[in-house]
Amino acid sequence: MKHFINNGDMKAANTRDVFSLIRRHGSLTRKQIEEYTRLSWGTVSNITARLLETGYLLEEKAENPGSGRIPTRLMVNGSDHFVLGVDINLIGIHMALLNLKGEVLAEKLYSADFRNRDSLWDQLCRLLDAWTERWQSRHPAAIGIGIQGKVDSRRGVSVSIPQCENWKDVPLRQMVEERFGIPVFLEHDPLCILHTAAEPDLYPNAVLLRLDSGIGMAVMTEGRMFDVPGTCEIAHTTAVPGGIPCSCGRRGCLESYVSERGIEAQSGKPYRKTAAGAMAGIPEDLAYFRQMSSLLTTAIGSITALFDPQILYLCGEMLQEADLFLPDLRKGLQKEGIPVRIKVLEEVHAAYGAALLATEHMEICTEE
Ligand SMILES: [Zn+2]
Incomplete structure (x- = not known):
C-alpha cells in the first residue's frame, strides 16, 4: 500500500525538518539531530529509518569501528531522487535539474514568450515535457517553480503578471501537477533566490x-x-x-x-x-x-x-x-x-532556490 504523509501531519513536518537539517549541515549523527530538533530519540530513529528506507538519506558506516561504539553519520542521498527547478521571468525561463543535495546536474536559459496566458503556458508545458523526457532515467520527484509578479505560494496561484495578457489568478501549481503527476511547489522568484543566497x-x-x-x-x-x-x-x-x-x-x-x-x-x-x-x-x-x-x-x-x-x-x-x-x-x-x-550577487539562482524549496516541501512517500 502506498502511504503518504500529508503536509498537515506533524510526522511529515518533523520529517521535513530532519531532512532539511541534514541537508544544511552536510552530515549529522542521530544524537546531533536529537539535540538540534529537540525531538525524542525514538522519533529521530523512526524518521531517519524511514528516510533511509526510501532512499532520501544514506548512512556512512565508520570504516574502522575499533573499540567502543562509533556513531554513524547520516547524509542526503544525491543519486536516487531529483528535482526540477524553473524560474519564469520576463528575461527568460531558466530550467535546472538538481539532486537532493542541491547539486546542479543540468541547466539552460530559454527566451520567454510572455505575449499572453496561452503562449506562456504552452511554452512552459513544452519545456517541462522536454526536460522530463530527457531526464527519464532521473525522473524528477518534484518541480519547484519561481515566478515573477504577484504570487500566492500557499494556494499555489500566480496572481498576476501585468506584462502577460490574461495572466490573472492562474492556479499554476494545480495545472502543472495535473499535467505531469508530480508534486509542484510555487514561490515568488526573489524568495527563491534569497533561499540560495541567505x-x-x-x-x-x-x-x-x-x-x-x-x-x-x-x-x-x-x-x-x-x-x-x-x-x-x-x-x-x-x-x-x-x-x-x-x-x-x-x-x-x-x-x-x-x-x-x-x-x-x-x-x-x-x-x-x-x-x-x-x-x-x-x-x-x-x-x-x-x-x-x-x-x-x-x-x-x-x-x-x-x-x-x-x-x-x-x-x-x-x-x-x-x-x-x-x-x-x-x-x-x-x-x-x-x-x-x-x-x-553576480548570478540569479531562482531556479535552484525553487528546486530546493520544492525538496523541502516534498511529501515523503513510502511503500508499505
Ligand atoms: Zn505600481
Missing part, C-alpha cells in the same frame, strides 16, 4: 532586491523566510507622489523609476540604448540612473526601518550597469546614516 548564521535578518524588468523583494527575519502572500511588494510603493503611471494602475510607483521597464517608459527608447548612452556619459541618459540611485536610497531606508536587515542582497540584470547607480547608492546610504551591508 547566510542565516551570519545575518539572520536579510533583504533581497532583484532589479531587472521590474523590481522584486524578499525578506528573511530571524533566519526564517517571510512568505506571507501579497506582502513585500516594494515595486508598488509610492516613490513619487502623483508621478508617472504604473502597470498596476497607480501613479509614481518605485518600479516606474527603478527598473529596466521604468527607465524604458521614461526615455521612450530601449533600456539597453539608454544604458549604453549613460555609460558613454550622455547627460540625459545618466539622469535616469541618478534618479534611480536617489529613489532606491530612500526605499532602502524605509526597508531598513521596517525589517532591520544586517545585509541587503542585490541581484538581477540591471547589476550589469552597477557602475551607473551603485556608487551613488552606497554614498547615499552612508550620508543618510543607513547602516546596511550591501552584497551584489
